[in-house]
Amino acid sequence: MTASVAKPGLRPANPNFSSGPCAKRPGWSLEALADAALGRSHRAKIGKSKLEEAIALTREVLQVPADYRIGIVPASDTGAVEMALWSLLGARGVDMVSWESFGAGWVTDVVKQLKLTDVRTFDAPYGQLPDLAKVDFDRDVVFTWNGTTSGVRVPNGDFIPADREGLTICDATSAAFAQRLDFAKLDVVTFSWQKVLGGEGAHGMLILSPRAVARLESYKPAWPLPKIFRLTSGGKLIEGIFKGETINTPSMLCVEDYIDALNWAKSVGGLDGLVARADANFAALDAFAQTSAWLENLAVDPATRSNTSVCFSIVDPEVAALDKDGQAAFAKGIVSALEKEGVAYDIGAYRDAPSGLRIWAGATVETSDLQALTAWLDWAFAQQKAMLKAAA
Numbered sequence: 001m002t003a004s005v006a007k008p009g010l011r012p013a014n015p016n017f018s019s020g021p022c023a024k025r026p027g028w029s030l031e032a033l034a035d036a037a038l039g040r041s042h043r044a045k046i047g048k049s050k051l052e053e054a055i056a057l058t059r060e061v062l063q064v065p066a067d068y069r070i071g072i073v074p075a076s077d078t079g080a081v082e083m084a085l086w087s088l089l090g091a092r093g094v095d096m097v098s099w100e101s102f103g104a105g106w107v108t109d110v111v112k113q114l115k116l117t118d119v120r121t122f123d124a125p126y127g128q129l130p131d132l133a134k135v136d137f138d139r140d141v142v143f144t145w146n147g148t149t150s151g152v153r154v155p156n157g158d159f160i161p162a163d164r165e166g167l168t169i170c171d172a173t174s175a176a177f178a179q180r181l182d183f184a185k186l187d188v189v190t191f192s193w194q195k196v197l198g199g200e201g202a203h204g205m206l207i208l209s210p211r212a213v214a215r216l217e218s219y220k221p222a223w224p225l226p227k228i229f230r231l232t233s234g235g236k237l238i239e240g241i242f243k244g245e246t247i248n249t250p251s252m253l254c255v256e257d258y259i260d261a262l263n264w265a266k267s268v269g270g271l272d273g274l275v276a277r278a279d280a281n282f283a284a285l286d287a288f289a290q291t292s293a294w295l296e297n298l299a300v301d302p303a304t305r306s307n308t309s310v311c312f313s314i315v316d317p318e319v320a321a322l323d324k325d326g327q328a329a330f331a332k333g334i335v336s337a338l339e340k341e342g343v344a345y346d347i348g349a350y351r352d353a354p355s356g357l358r359i360w361a362g363a364t365v366e367t368s369d370l371q372a373l374t375a376w377l378d379w380a381f382a383q384q385k386a387m388l389k390a391a392a
């Protein structure tokens with residue numbers, strides 16, 4: 001028999017460890033949205049100034065260069081990425097770099113929907129990065145900074161040359177505000193509000209370098225673009241989009257919540273504070289995994305381990321000996337037991353990823369809650385293991 005582990009006494013104060021929407025910031029309540037410009041036009045001075053404030057705070061907290069445009073766009077991160085792909089690609093060959101489900105989704109878009117023909121794909125199994133040295137940055141390059149479903153990130157932007165000819169289009173939704181994005185190496189950066197800052201879904205952020213703007217103004221895709229994707233008019237950038245004149249109607253409640261999240265970010269030390277919080281959270285989980293006999297980080301190379309979407313495989317030999325369905329059921333058993341106890345919600349691996357656990361460690365999560373969770377992970381594992389043995 002596996003020794004049973006007593007139920008831990010300490011519970012995480014906040015059991016929300018989902019990888020999106022992520023935990024609200026510490027201390028958040030609906031009161032924080034009391035100043036929302038509800039029932040007013042987003043084109044009125046009050047609405048427009050809120051949208052401008054959201055953009056200005058984004059620039060300040062994320063340390064976006066002054067000559068980069070920042071726009072609020074529809075349809076969350078997906079909307080922002082799709083706008084970039086459909087508006088910019090096709091002018092030259094494209095290298096698509098992916099190592100998990102979301103990156104793979106962008107490959108599908110470019111190959112099967114846009115039907116571009118000069119496309120090279122570089123992919124890697126869950127837990128690894130492709131060989132980035134093979135990527136040709138004189139072509140356009142699309143990649144995800146932090147692969148949310150495998151917990152593998154690029155360690156930095158050193159693999160991207162400063163003097164590239166192509167554009168780099170980076171889905172940074174689970175990296176922004178927790179990892180340092182090297183803007184000089186990135187021409188398009190996208191993210192949503194519902195990740196590291198614990199904001200709401202619905203709106204996306206699209207950040208463009210001057211080179212991306214130059215492409216938009218000099219290249220017209222061969223395919224039609226719906227209004228919701230259009231960034232230019234008469235061959236010129238629609239500058240208003242980057243000054244708070246959104247393409248269509250945003251939720252002023254979500255905008256208020258994003259402003260609240262950005263002000264909280266400033267109160268914890270801005271980008272440095274946010275990165276430090278995510279790093280400390282990762283360190284708490286990593287310390288646990290390093291001494292655990294049953295769980296291991298899915299990311300093989302420690303330098304690529306995410307400090308936001310931390311993914312674990314269950315490596316206990318008896319579990320590893322089960323077939324795929326058995327392993328998935330075992331992991332699910334842990335997830336369900338913890339959910340039932342109310343100590344951890346939404347920590348199952350993503351549906352397309354290998355079975356295991358995925359625990360969000362972004363800046364809105366408290367390190368003490370992750371520390372409390374680790375004892376519960378051992379408890380749930382021992383419980384599942386005992387059930388496995390009993391069934392054998």
Ligand SMILES: Cc1ncc(COP(=O)(O)O)c(C=O)c1O
Pocket residue numbers: 019020075076077078079102103144146147148149171173174192194201
């Ligand atoms: C890397 C990545 N890209 C895209 C998305 C989709 O984001 P959204 O639902 O905000 O459009 C996610 C969501 O988890 C993600 O992690």
